[in-house]
Amino acid sequence: MHITLRQLEIFTEVLKSGSTTQASAKLALSQSAVSAALTDLEGQLGVKLFDRVGKRLVVNEHGRLLYPRALALLERAVEIERLFLEDNGAIRVYASSTIGNYVLPAAIARYRRDFPDLPLEVCVGNSLEAINAVLDFRVDIGLIEGPCHNTDIVSVPWLEDDLVAFAAPSSPLVQGPVTLSQLAAAPWILRERGSGTREIVDYLLLSHLPRFQMSMELGNSEAIKHAVRHGLGVSCLSRRVIEEQLQAGTLSEIPLPLPRLRRTLWRIHHRQKHLSSALLRFLRYCDG
Known part of the structure; x- marks a missing residue:
């Protein structure tokens, strides 16, 4: 089964408007494209979603069953688009114990004042554990108390x-x-x-x-x-x-x-790790 979000979007618009003509105008598609997408969706599901009454399409029990689930999927898709348009990805940090307990809390407090709802995961251990977490890509960034000499890691002087x-x-x-x-x-x-x-x-x-x-x-x-x-x-x-x-x-x-x-306290990341805008923004808060 290869149902697409576009098919679900067309289905919900046809249901709301009651015809492929009005749905095509709303979606800026040809009427034939709307009809073809709806037919393909019904074919994949193996059921009719509408009863054809003259030129009108009247949603049936199958369409009523699908409608709220289709809306939920489309809403989640919009949430995902907004999430990455605003570059609000989850950030994972591993800090050595001195940094995690005595330096990072103030930085997190500053960050949370401006971004109270963004996901942030912080682990605290010793510097060796932080280095291993960065090497294994279990975290995005490490904050440690001594230099790291592993060639797979980029070390940047921090504080x-x-x-x-x-x-x-x-x-x-x-x-x-x-x-x-x-x-x-x-x-x-x-x-x-x-x-x-x-x-x-x-x-x-x-x-x-x-x-x-x-x-x-x-x-x-x-x-x-x-x-x-x-x-x-x-x-x-x-x-x-x-x-x-x-x-x-x-x-x-x-x-x-x-x-x-x-x-010197050090900031480390894997040499192959992409530093996203969200991560760089968080690091600016860490710099005070």
Whole structure:
């Protein structure tokens, strides 16, 4: 069966007007084209949709059964046309945990104020999971905390982010100048491997220590903050993650004998991924 939307459109117009002549005028088609389309539709369905009464067409029980379903299909087709004319496709984003929890919510709030009803799917995990989702085309865009070196992925610098070493306010490390040896002797509570934050902390901070004492690896920044607050060790996370606790005095920054720990947050997409107008519009909201 190969019923077309055009056939259904002609059927509904004939039913409303009661004749092929008036329907052809409304649809800007010849009367023979309207009659042929209607005949073809009836042939495919194997039933008559109208009773021929003189020159008039009177809808019968088969036509009455088809009419509301035909209207529904035509309305959905119009919705689809409008959807893509306005470039309002669904957007799928995978963000690493720091970005997903502490950066993206403000961007989504700005986006939702202007586009409250457009579909948006956001997944949050670590940077490695975001990269794999982009590689598998499970998402349109990834937002991660470290560079991606996969040749199938395009990486674009996005935002700058500061990292902060911190401890409980009672820790002697927050009181004054700290040496690398003191940092190395402290019990460190770090994000899990595969996390963008962990990769950068390893490179910018831990690589400068003669050694370091690993206390725990945790897959959640909130868990790390609570562990540090209770005096279980020290850590290093994005300033965005601990800003509220620093201001409240429940966590304290460790003054490091190192240059400022600054990293770039990255936007990634598959090299073969088409960046639609809808996606680029969403990314403008992410740029603030």
